[in-house]
Amino acid sequence: MGVAGWGLGRDVAVFGERHVLWHTGADRGEFIFAYVIPEAGEGAVVFTGSAVGYRAILPLFEAMGVEPRFLARLRARRRRASFPVQVHGLMVCAVNRRDFVLAAAALALTGAPAAAQRFRPTRFSVQVHGRGPDVILIPGLTSGRDVWYATVRAVPGYRYHLVQVAGFAGEPARGNAQGPILEPLAEEIARYIAAEGLRRPAIVGHSMGGTLALMVAARHPALVGKAMVVDMLPQPAGLFGGSADGVSPLARELGAMFSSPGGRRLLANIMGAFSPPGRDRRSDPDVVARAMHELAAIDLTPQMSRISAPLTIVYAAPDDPRARATIDRQFASAYAGTRNKRLIRIDGSGHMVMADQPARFQAALRAFLRG
Numbered sequence: 001m002g003v004a005g006w007g008l009g010r011d012v013a014v015f016g017e018r019h020v021l022w023h024t025g026a027d028r029g030e031f032i033f034a035y036v037i038p039e040a041g042e043g044a045v046v047f048t049g050s051a052v053g054y055r056a057i058l059p060l061f062e063a064m065g066v067e068p069r070f071l072a073r074l075r076a077r078r079r080r081a082s083f084p085v086q087v088h089g090l091m092v093c094a095v096n097r098r099d100f101v102l103a104a105a106a107l108a109l110t111g112a113p114a115a116a117q118r119f120r121p122t123r124f125s126v127q128v129h130g131r132g133p134d135v136i137l138i139p140g141l142t143s144g145r146d147v148w149y150a151t152v153r154a155v156p157g158y159r160y161h162l163v164q165v166a167g168f169a170g171e172p173a174r175g176n177a178q179g180p181i182l183e184p185l186a187e188e189i190a191r192y193i194a195a196e197g198l199r200r201p202a203i204v205g206h207s208m209g210g211t212l213a214l215m216v217a218a219r220h221p222a223l224v225g226k227a228m229v230v231d232m233l234p235q236p237a238g239l240f241g242g243s244a245d246g247v248s249p250l251a252r253e254l255g256a257m258f259s260s261p262g263g264r265r266l267l268a269n270i271m272g273a274f275s276p277p278g279r280d281r282r283s284d285p286d287v288v289a290r291a292m293h294e295l296a297a298i299d300l301t302p303q304m305s306r307i308s309a310p311l312t313i314v315y316a317a318p319d320d321p322r323a324r325a326t327i328d329r330q331f332a333s334a335y336a337g338t339r340n341k342r343l344i345r346i347d348g349s350g351h352m353v354m355a356d357q358p359a360r361f362q363a364a365l366r367a368f369l370r371g
Contacts, residue, residue: 015069022070031197033057037067119195122175123185124163126192132158134198135369136189140207140232141291142283144169147206151354154362158369161201163189163209167287176284181291182208182298186215193223200225200309202369207232207351208295217311218303228312228368230361231351233334234300304338311341312368314361316349 013020022035036043046057061071127145135158137148145162146169152160165185167173175184189212193201202225205213210232217227233239315331317324328345335341344364349356 013070013073015067018067020067020070035066035070040067042066119191121188121192122166123181123188124165125171126164127162129160129162130156130158133369134159134161134201136161136163136193136198136201136203138163138189138203138205138209138212139165139168140205140209141295142168142288143206143209144171147352147354150358151362151365154358155365155369161192161198165208165287167284170282173284173287176287176290179290180294181287182211182215182294186212186219190216190220190223193220198223202226202228204228204230204365204368205232206230206354208236208291211236211295211298211300214300214303214307217309218300218306221306221308224309226310226312226368226371227307228314228365230314230353231316233331234304235334236295236298238330238334301334301337304335307338307340309340310371311335311338312344312364313341314344314346314353314364316351316353316356317345317347319348 011022013022018037018039020035020037022033024034025032031048032046033048034043034045046060048057057074061074129152137145137151137160139145139147145164148160148162152162164171165176167176175188189203192198193216200223203213203216205211205228207230210229213227213229214232214234217224313331313335315327317327324345324347331343331345335343346353346357346360346364349360354361
């Protein structure tokens, strides 16, 4: 076969008398790397089960003893990747017996089976429904993923990743059993996006889920294609007419109170304020208390300018015109520093917009996802 006309040679690197012809390919959750050095009669095709599998290639090729100058070029490219690779599976096809033996040895030396373990979140679980562009749905405080089921059925054509926070709605607390909730949870959602090879998915979050959506979009802008926040402010205390500074002392007192058995029983009776009927009692009071404390104290307003993805804010309003005007001003002011935003008010709704006005919310979601 003549090398000059071979389709593999999308990229050609020349090192003295050696030519390295190489090509890469990627799809959702997959990455393939192929190279051949005609003068040396060597080459390989590597299949990985990760869209960021590029970073698994270098250790393998180093152990195989591939052309050092070519490796230096690959190292320079790898430095631009921002997340460690999570490889679900790895297979090497070599062009000759020598390279096959070297590849097999390299897999053993680099510990590829350990790297091939799939990332499993500890702070939330995920159910995936449907086919199409990726959409991550995050429920609010004490809610489970089932708050999204009707929406998923009504708005088909997407691959939905339904998150359920550990410790809420019957989910064991696992990684949320102690310590902070919000920041580690947001970071783990970002890691899930990278590990699964999702290409700038849409993120939709209700209430506390909206806070998490804002955190991911602000701190990892390259990962998010667009975001929708449902009835939540950058400073959640503002929903009650307060501020993080003003509410923090109360939040500390509540945290201390809810740390006792009696306080947890009290919390179990009152934590339905943000939840659908019948679901709140299945949540872990300790996890809920810590999440409430963090929501009362957090203010993401300074981070809103970091969000580069289009942001849609859906918020609920009662039928009273004066109350609607107040809420309009509140949301407009809260998101004033956010670029590329759209505010959508849904009248005649309480906090659970998806349940109170399902048709209007679904219409807003369709427009958001198509935009």
